[in-house]
Amino acid sequence: MTNIDQAIRELKEFLVDRISTANSKLSLYGQNETYFEEMPPDAVVFPETTAEVAKIVSICARNKCPVVPWGVGTSLEGHSLAIRGGVTIDMCHMNKVLAVKQEDLLAVVQPGLTRKKLNNELRATGLFFPVDPGADATLGGMAATRASGTTAVRYGTMRENVIAMEVVLADGRTIRTGTQAKKSSAGYDLTKLFIGSEGTLGIITELTLILHGQPEAVAAGVCEFETVDSAVGAVISAIQMGIPMARIELIDQISIRAINAYSKLNYPEKPHLFMEFHGSNLGVKDQSIIMEQIIKEFGGGEFKWSVKPEERNRLWAARHEAYYATKAFFPGKLGMSTDVCVPISELANAITDTQADLERFGVTGAIVGHVGDGNFHTLMFSDRHDSEELERNKMIAHRMAERALAVGGTVTGEHGIGLGKMKYMAQEHGEALPLMVELKRTFDPNNIMNPGKMVNLN
Helix, strand or coil: CCHHHHHHHHHHHHCCEEEECCCHHHHHHCCCCCCCCCCCCCCEEECCCCHHHHHHHHHHHCCCCEEEECCCCCCCCCCCCCCCCCEEEEEECCCCCEEEEECCEEECCCCCCCHHHHHHHHHHHHCCCCEEECCCCCCCHHHHHHCCCCCCCHHHHHHHEEEEEECCCCCCCCEEEECCCCCCCCCCHHHHHHHCCCCCEEEEEEHHHHEECCCCCCCCCEEEECCCHHHHHHHHHHHHHHCCCCEEEEEEEHHHHHHCCCCCCCCEEEEEEEEEEECHHHHHHHHHHHHHHHHCCCCCCCCCEECCCCHHHHHHHHHHHHHHHHHCCCCCEEEEEEEECCHHHHHHHHHHHHHHHHHHHCCEEEECCCCHHHHHEEEEECCCHHHHHHHHHHHHHHHHHHHHHCCCCCCCCCCCCCCHHHHHHHHCCCHHHHHHHHHHHHHHHCCCEEECCCCCCC
């Protein structure tokens, strides 16, 4: 029997001033970046060590009290909402770099550290952590949602860049997964199991990350195209030719219009590709020249590229602000962001079909995409008080998901399942879904770890 009140009483005795039940505080943890209703927890706690996390989870396990981990709350599918109440564990005090092993190209960090703070700490070492989802998310949250982003086409996702973890299980036990060796053939790969588990199997309290050397040269470029088809065609050609793109992003005309207004820029209001190349000075120059030739073949406009850091930073700042720029372009509207990922040969059709749906159903929306790996996002808007508009947005998202599955893709390339996409799990995974349910039941028999997400235990 669930006894949330008893769990909170015990937690107050243990944590004293690092627990809050104030309504104003709880409301902050009940909110999200998208359309879900506010769902506050019954308490929020702020541990400082793995031992404290283990004690918190032990108390909650004893009382069958739900536990929800929290990074900075940037997830877009309701991952961190306490849909059954309980205790939210905010990892913000566990935000340290524990070790940097330069010779091994590794960093050991706590989960509440954000990716930007890690890279600031690494600046003097000549190393960096490449996974860049745009938002300054925590590394624990990024691992829990298997985040990727603009650099995944070259450096991979969190799955490829986390090699070991410390995790607190649902009964309060602490385990370590993986090692600091580059490879292992010993046993099941539990590290990969926890990456993308969205807090439903355990709480990550430490991560060992793969680092990369800062490239000798970096060049960024931008160009416009008349159509999305031609832009995606250029991307496919570049990948087939083996150009080692570090980033290649598609921005549609509505997003460009919003970016121009938000960032005080003057890009033509057409589909654009934003690109980045990493390597030696000669290699980056050669890559840029070949890309320029490909762009011409597909009818693109002038290819403007630069190795100057200030120009590169301005370009990527504009790209990362596309979400907020588009929201600002439609003030007062409720935003809903969704993503799918398809084989790259199907990407142009997937995007143009979505654009056709937006126009056909009169939905205000914008599209951006990590086109190098077949992943794109649609940000749609509705009146906060118009449930019919929101339902149309959900219908567009549903059609995107159905089309992605029909061509061998996935309903989410990086946003994750959370609350919003659980209904597609059986369709995407088939007979593998019951096995996932059994895994959840094995790791969390009382269903206290972020319950109601990913899979259902009835």
